[in-house]
Amino acid sequence: AQKITQTQPGMFVQEKEAVTLDCTYDTSDPSYGLFWYKQPSSGEMIFLIYQGSYDQQNATEGRYSLNFQKARKSANLVISASQLGDSAMYFCAMRETAGGSYIPTFGRGTSLIVHP
Amino acid sequence: SQTIHQWPATLVQPVGSPLSLECTVEGTSNPNLYWYRQAAGRGLQLLFYSVGIGQISSEVPQNLSASRPQDRQFILSSKKLLLSDSGFYLCAWRTSGRDRYEQYFGPGTRLTVT
DSSP states (O other): OOSEEOOOSEEEEETTSOEEEOOEEOOOOSSEEEEEEEEOTTOOOEEEEEEETTOSSOOEETTEEEEEETTTTEEEEEEOSOOGGGOEEEEEEEEEOGGGOOOOEEOOOEEEEEEO | OOEEEEEOSEEEEOTTOOEEEEEEEESOSSOEEEEEEEOTTOOEEEEEEEEETTEEEESSOSSEEEEEEETTEEEEEESSOOGGGOEEEEEEEEOSSSSOOOOEEOOOEEEEEO
16 A cells, blocks of 8 residues: 555646645554655755654645644645746655654655646 | 755666766765655655665665765666666755654756666
């Protein structure tokens, strides 16, 4: 079974509007963390935001926020006030601590296109 | 500040030829280092990771190998490339501490095996 599922292969949003990118995860580890990365067409992966499983509040970083619903095992990324430069692939990832080694697992990604 | 370098940026190699991709990190010490491969339109596949000099863990058994000859240098190699080795190779690092978990990626190497 996939540990990270991103069901939206592609998303479109109008500039200045908000958009939500979905991510569900599967783990039995009580201590884990969830990440979102952005990959523009240049290819470099850029870290956006992190949420630990024990964090009480949803993580926010500027226009990015992570809507963490632990019971539903979802960690959706919300981008507010979309900009043309937000057009990119977005990857959800999870780290688990089972076994003591840190091996992140990535989803297949969602392509976001921001229209002017 | 920390920076990560990868080279070359692009590479076209014939089947059966050797490969050497290099990654170096500046501005940090004892980082955890990672090699990923990304096929077109796909997510990242972890190939190797290292928690210290000479310590390499392989996630995918194949004709690739990795080495860490220095603290901040990570090398991906192959003796004989296969067509299936084509892809986008990304090196990443993270701090070895347990209070920060995010990874920082290099610019990547686009490898085409012909």
